[in-house]
Amino acid sequence: MEEWDVPQMKKEVESLKYQLAFKREMSSKTIPELLKWIEDGIPKDPFLNPDLMKNNPWVEKAKCSIL
């Protein structure tokens, strides 16, 4: 960024003004909602639920059978 000339610097300033205008929300609102989203999704997450693994396509289903 040190090598930037005037036009590039102007764009950077404009971009920063745009970013400043962003409508931010309070962490006390967003973080609990993030948590809730995760908790709602946990039952469906194959990595966290051994039950779902029963239907897992990667697991060999049964032992070998002698034909």
Add this chain to the structure above:
Amino acid sequence: MCDQTFLVNVFGSCDKCFKQRALRPVFKKSQQLNYCSICAEIMATDGLHENETLASLKSEAESLKGKLEEERAKLHDVELHQVAERVEALGQFVMKTRRTLKGHGNKVLCMDWCKDKRRIVSSSQDGKVIVWDSFTTNKEHAVTMPCTWVMACAYAPSGCAIACGGLDNKCSVYPLTFDKNENMAAKKKSVAMHTNYLSACSFTNSDMQILTASGDGTCALWDVESGQLLQSFHGHGADVLCLDLAPSETGNTFVSGGCDKKAMVWDMRSGQCVQAFETHESDINSVRYYPSGDAFASGSDDATCRLYDLRADREVAIYSKESIIFGASSVDFSLSGRLLFAGYNDYTINVWDVLKGSRVSILFGHENRVSTLRVSPDGTAFCSGSWDHTLRVRKTSFHFAV
């Protein structure tokens, strides 16, 4: 009496005002001109003006950055780990390698899953791009690119095409055909053109548009059919190394990370940077949206992974350990977002509890750097690619409580 500098008076026509005056040599962009003393003075102050403008812009930028920090701090009323205290800790995980895909002749640089949850496309330093059926480990397609270091590859949403590129500075699309008589390379379509290497590419929601990131410091959106540039994204101060599109429900944004240590969120329609985060201490190698679209994670050469809350516009977690000193090259979330998988340059994969900030598993197996890592679309497995020429597909064997 010491040295004296003598000013030689040359009379002639000034190169600027053309009046007959005593001239002084003046150097502009290493070319010598002869200016009269008046024009020479004016030029000296012009230079000053330009410097002043640059300096004033720089200080304006600094003060805006300061204001951004202030605004962000106002919203910092709660910490993630505080809120997460009430959540049950995860136990220990055992994740087994279910498939090892061998066939690349050199470092695997990138991979992507097909939406059918079983096919994988991977690209390598050897110039080859291979499409695998990961259940059977069969290679279904292989293309040799005209360049080595194919750093980026992506599967089209329809499953009917792949995109790839690297040192050729281009992103090319290859339709996948099962006709044995057809030569895949013959159907190649060059879509994107950058002025430096292609570091990442991704189809948008359809096969019709591709988003690219490049060593030339820009990202760009292209129409596949015509090869036309639809939008370009300028703002990174150095090579852009990675990008990820927001999950379709949340709208038209994407996040990119670069060698300037910045992660930037862009509006795809306007080309504007909506949010930027500069908390990493080194190159950002990988960025991945959180499944809900309200956050994203990044992995960096500073050996940390970080989580950013997009709605509160701040970094909310750092995943690091003193014992981890090598850069994180690639990150991805599990389906619920509770786990963050990260591949590192010390050949390991660390699995982090996103909420608690603790590491729940460390996976070995690769014999060189892990360069790329993606969780399958249905969340049942994840695949990692490495400089050891192989790809490994892993799933949890079992998860036992602490």
